[in-house]
Amino acid sequence: MPFSRALNAGLRKALADSDRVLLMGEDIGKLGGVFRVTEGLQAEFGERRVLDTPLAESAIIGTAIGLAMGGFRPVCEIQFDGFVFPGFDQITSQLAKLTYRHEGALQMPVVIRIPYGGHIGAVEHHQESPEAYFTHTPGLRVVSPSTPNDAYWMIQDAISSPDPVIFLEPKSRYWQKGEVDASARALPLHASRVVRRGTDVTIVAHGAMVATALQAAALAEAEGTSCEVVDLRSLSPIDYGPILDSVRRTGRMVYAQEASGFTSLGSEVAATVMERAFYSLEAPVLRVSGFDTPFPPAKLEGIFLPDADRILEAVDRTLAY
Amino acid sequence: MTPSEDTSLVRVLAADGSLAPTAAAERYLPLIDALAESELETFYRDMVVIRAFDREATNLQRQGQLALWPPSLGQEAAQVGSARAARPQDHLFPSYREHVVCTIRGVDPVDIIRVMRGLTHGGWNPFDPKNGNTHVYTLVLGAQTPHSTGLAMGITLDGRSGTGDLERDEAVIVYYGDGASSQGDVHESMVFAASYQTPQVFFLQNNQWAISVPVSTQSRSPLYLRGEGIGIPSVQVDGNDVLASYAVSKVALDEARAGGGPRAIEALTYRMGAHTTSDDPTKYRTSDEERSWAERDPIERMRVFLRGRGASDAFFADVEAEGRALAEDVRTRTTALETIPADLIFSNVYSDPHPLVDEQRAWLAGYEASFEEDPS
Numbered sequence: 120m121p122f123s124r125a126l127n128a129g130l131r132k133a134l135a136d137s138d139r140v141l142l143m144g145e146d147i148g149k150l151g152g153v154f155r156v157t158e159g160l161q162a163e164f165g166e167r168r169v170l171d172t173p174l175a176e177s178a179i180i181g182t183a184i185g186l187a188m189g190g191f192r193p194v195c196e197i198q199f200d201g202f203v204f205p206g207f208d209q210i211t212s213q214l215a216k217l218t219y220r221h222e223g224a225l226q227m228p229v230v231i232r233i234p235y236g237g238h239i240g241a242v243e244h245h246q247e248s249p250e251a252y253f254t255h256t257p258g259l260r261v262v263s264p265s266t267p268n269d270a271y272w273m274i275q276d277a278i279s280s281p282d283p284v285i286f287l288e289p290k291s292r293y294w295q296k297g298e299v300d301a302s303a304r305a306l307p308l309h310a311s312r313v314v315r316r317g318t319d320v321t322i323v324a325h326g327a328m329v330a331t332a333l334q335a336a337a338l339a340e341a342e343g344t345s346c347e348v349v350d351l352r353s354l355s356p357i358d359y360g361p362i363l364d365s366v367r368r369t370g371r372m373v374y375a376q377e378a379s380g381f382t383s384l385g386s387e388v389a390a391t392v393m394e395r396a397f398y399s400l401e402a403p404v405l406r407v408s409g410f411d412t413p414f415p416p417a418k419l420e421g422i423f424l425p426d427a428d429r430i431l432e433a434v435d436r437t438l439a440y
Numbered sequence: 441m442t443p444s445e446d447t448s449l450v451r452v453l454a455a456d457g458s459l460a461p462t463a464a465a466e467r468y469l470p471l472i473d474a475l476a477e478s479e480l481e482t483f484y485r486d487m488v489v490i491r492a493f494d495r496e497a498t499n500l501q502r503q504g505q506l507a508l509w510p511p512s513l514g515q516e517a518a519q520v521g522s523a524r525a526a527r528p529q530d531h532l533f534p535s536y537r538e539h540v541v542c543t544i545r546g547v548d549p550v551d552i553i554r555v556m557r558g559l560t561h562g563g564w565n566p567f568d569p570k571n572g573n574t575h576v577y578t579l580v581l582g583a584q585t586p587h588s589t590g591l592a593m594g595i596t597l598d599g600r601s602g603t604g605d606l607e608r609d610e611a612v613i614v615y616y617g618d619g620a621s622s623q624g625d626v627h628e629s630m631v632f633a634a635s636y637q638t639p640q641v642f643f644l645q646n647n648q649w650a651i652s653v654p655v656s657t658q659s660r661s662p663l664y665l666r667g668e669g670i671g672i673p674s675v676q677v678d679g680n681d682v683l684a685s686y687a688v689s690k691v692a693l694d695e696a697r698a699g700g701g702p703r704a705i706e707a708l709t710y711r712m713g714a715h716t717t718s719d720d721p722t723k724y725r726t727s728d729e730e731r732s733w734a735e736r737d738p739i740e741r742m743r744v745f746l747r748g749r750g751a752s753d754a755f756f757a758d759v760e761a762e763g764r765a766l767a768e769d770v771r772t773r774t775t776a777l778e779t780i781p782a783d784l785i786f787s788n789v790y791s792d793p794h795p796l797v798d799e800q801r802a803w804l805a806g807y808e809a810s811f812e813e814d815p816s
């Protein structure tokens with residue numbers, strides 16, 4: 120099943136399981152969203168459960184907060200990564216802090232779905248990597264599935280969460296197919312996962328970059344280097360267990376991400392691994408990332424975004440220590 | 441979803457091309473009477489020629505030459521009327537569908553193409569005189585409105601409007617859609633404009649749809665009333681009538697430039713094509729609706745009107761030929777566009793040198809060179 124259909128199935132399940140779940144966003148009704156993730160859901164659940172909202176992100180998130188106060192579980196769709204910022208104040212200053220401000224008297228079960236990242240050749244503001252803004256904000260949980268099975272389960276888990284969840288959908292993966300096991304959840308929402316075993320270098324990645332990391336690992340194997348690949352899945356909180364275990368075995372780590380490297384997820388994971396597994400490391404932890412520049416025009420994204428070669432270059436550098 | 445029959449609507453040309461001013465249009469008629477035949481012909485020429493460009497761009501996208509194209513098909517009259525009403529010293533802030541506005545002001549159509557081909561995020565310098573003070577496209581809805589208000593505030597601070605010399609006084613016009621009108625930025629910008637009495641016109645093209653969402657979701661009352669509510673005198677105009685669009689824009693801009701404060705215009709029009717080339721309008725609107733608007737096509741209306749005034753076959757043939765020539769020129773130059781050097785990733789991120797960017801620029805150069813040296 121393609122990733123976008125898996126999300127659709129997960130949303131349908133959540134809508135069917137509880138009539139307190141609402142979907143809201145721009146063009147999510149008749150059109151089914153510009154990526155068709157919500158296709159058919161309005162026809163099935165009606166206009167009171169699947170809301171085509173006016174075109175106002177601050178109000179989409181602000182009203183979702185109020186709906187949550189009224190006992191609903193709203194799932195907001197932001198059409199593209201670059202359009203979350205008109206709603207940024209409501210997310211970071213309000214949504215993230217209301218439970219804290221109410222000393223726990225109020226829960227904020229709001230999910231914000233954001234298609235993010237590059238590799239679809241779009242125009243500006245349609246491909247960005249805003250994850251660090253959200254992981255930097257206490258009170259938010261931030262997750263990003265990389266496979267259809269995770270998409271199916273993680274969206275349901277995010278909706279069940281009593282906390283606000285920023286749900287980052289790697290948009291270049293929407294059309295990728297994979298098995299979905301609807302009979303059993305593989306992992307809890309906040310677990311990271313080893314997706315390929317290896318012994319020489321640990322590559323950690325999230326979202327769309329997991330696929331690139333796996334590609335790099337396959338190429339490395341052809342040259343005799345064995346890479347282990349860990350999919351973060353949850354960006355905040357981070358489940359360090361599998362990462363630290365892996366690094367303790369391989370002694371080397373590379374973090375691969377599309378986002379700019381400066382004060383990024385990779386920076387955070389690198390620092391923590393350095394603190395907690397210092398004596399296991401044979402080489403400094405390296406980051407492979409987009410450059411510290413704005414996301415460039417589409418014709419240059421192939422150079423801006425790290426590919427398997429750029430990851431391999433870093434793998435070689437760690438091995439050279 | 442038909443233009444409101446509200447008596448406050450300004451319309452001069454009926455859908456069948458006959459001169460049939462509404463009551464609200466009366467005050468604008470002297471302005472239209474004063475137009476020379478050649479100016480009327482220019483309005484028509486603008487619409488036809490740029491529609492030909494727009495069609496060509498849509499085809500280029502279909503052939504994989506562009507990442508995306510937002511067609512302006514059907515909105516030519518609103519755009520031509522307002523852009524032709526602006527004086528050379530005025531500043532224009534488009535969103536992303538104002539191809540007609542841009543080209544009238546001198547922006548090279550291929551500069552717009554470059555944005556949609558993924559070669560640039562901007563494409564032209566608004567302050568280069570050849571671009572007629574036309575600012576670059578903004579893809580975040582409504583984000584350009586506060587910028588336009590700020591520029592207009594600066595004009596007031598500098599005393600470059602309200603001096604009594606309409607030939608030199610400056611004004612600003614900002615374009616946005618019915619969907620964008622729901623954004624906080626648009627409201628906040630209007631509040632500032634009213635507070636500081638900016639020399640500015642808010643030009644809302646209500647093309648009835650924000651992708652798949654009808655204007656009724658954005659507003660239960662006519663959108664021009666929002667301006668009124670904030671204290672900005674506002675009018676509603678038939679945006680498929682180029683004469684009406686010209687006249688209301690001219691009056692609004694001149695009143696604003698004379699120091700009268702901001703004005704707002706809601707132009708009722710219709711997006712005849714898809715939202716962009718990746719949209720499928722059959723999912724959300726009926727062919728009946730599309731047909732009823734096709735009958736109100738702005739170009740056809742003006743063609744009948746000019747015919748009635750005696751425009752010659754040769755004139756119409758000439759305009760068609762000009763459209764074809766532009767389309768062909770755009771096609772040739774689009775396919776000849778070079779890819780851009782990788783170094784552009786690092787250029788202009790900051791104006792002053794920045795060590796992190798410099799370091800990464802050098803790293804990429806070395807990295808790419810390492811592939812060239814390695815023959816494998």
Ligand SMILES: Cc1ncc(C[n+]2csc(CCOP(=O)(O)OP(=O)(O)O)c2C)c(N)n1
Nearest residue numbers: 198202579580581617618619620649650651
């Ligand atoms: C802040 C923001 N949110 C969402 C989008 C995605 N989007 C692009 S165009 C569009 C519809 C805009 O409708 P309208 O303002 O009426 O202008 P039109 O495209 O009809 O000319 C949407 C939702 C965006 N560009 N910016």
